Amino acid sequence: MDGTPIQFDGAVVRPRRDEYPDLTRAAVLDAARQLFAERGFFQAKVQEIAKLSRVSQATVYAQCGGKQGLLRSLMDNWTQSPMVRQSEQECLSSDDPALVMRTLTDAYLRIIEEWGDVVQVIIDVAPHDEESRAVLDTAQQRHNLSLAAICRHLEDIGALREEVDAERATQIITYYYGIDGLLRTRKVFGWSFERSNEWLSVQASTAVLASAS
Known part of the structure; x- marks a missing residue:
């Protein structure tokens, strides 16, 4: 052939x-x-x-491209996985605030269960290597763009607390979750990822939603 x-x-x-x-x-x-x-x-x-x-x-x-290229490729596979795109679309297609938050936080859990080892390596290496820092920056930018779109949707459907707009909601959820919130929570409390996600989900939902039920 x-x-x-x-x-x-x-x-x-x-x-x-x-x-x-x-x-x-x-x-x-x-x-x-x-x-x-x-x-x-x-x-x-x-x-x-x-x-x-x-x-x-x-x-x-x-x-x-050697080790640096491998690290970037692993980050691409994580941040551009079908799971990430599907979860974002599911969030944007729902008008139920609680369902949007549940879909979002469940996505954080599934992503860290599948890619947590890669996330941890990038976070560990970034402070000591300029190219790896750029890889981490790209991962965070992609996360923030996706989350900002979801928070704008929450604002559009009137789901946010009176004092919270889409930008602030993005900041709050990033504070609790970000790309490594579940890793940090498990490390601090010694909980499983599932329990860590339950706790973070309650904190984030209470902080941003007008009704967190």
């Missing part, structure tokens, strides 16, 4: 060799994620990532 897509039962099928770069990249990302979590970003070596993913060091650099 020359790499041209083929037709099979009316569907376009990519030749297998076209899938190799995607599969290789996924394997390298999985290996990097595992080693970053186990050993820390600075301690993990490109050589170890290459060995675990069964590729050459040159491939790690060419496919993913």
Whole structure:
């Protein structure tokens, strides 16, 4: 095959060799994620990532841009995951304030359960590395844009407390949750993520909604 897509039962099928770069990249990302979590970003070596993913060091650099590129790719996978987009759309499509907040806070829980290790690595590394700080800044900007849209929706449907506008609601929810609120709460109180989310949800809802029932 020359790499041209083929037709099979009316569907376009990519030749297998076209899938190799995607599969290789996924394997390298999985290996990097595992080693970053186990050993820390600075301690993990490109050589170890290459060995675990069964590729050459040159491939790690060419496919993913080395450790910094891997960290950014992991952040992209987290902040642009289908779960994030779906949760935002569900929030924006509901006129029930309590349901919007429940959908939002449940999304925080599901995201941290799936991506908490990546969030923690980025937060740990950012103060010590300029490029990693830029990765964290991008993650926070994406979070804030999505949350601001949800809070504007809450304002539009008259759900916010009299003294709270969309901007202030965004600030309050970011104070409680942000990208690492569940990690911080679990660390401070020793609770599970589920219990931490229940507590944070009550605090945030009471602070921003006109009726938090």
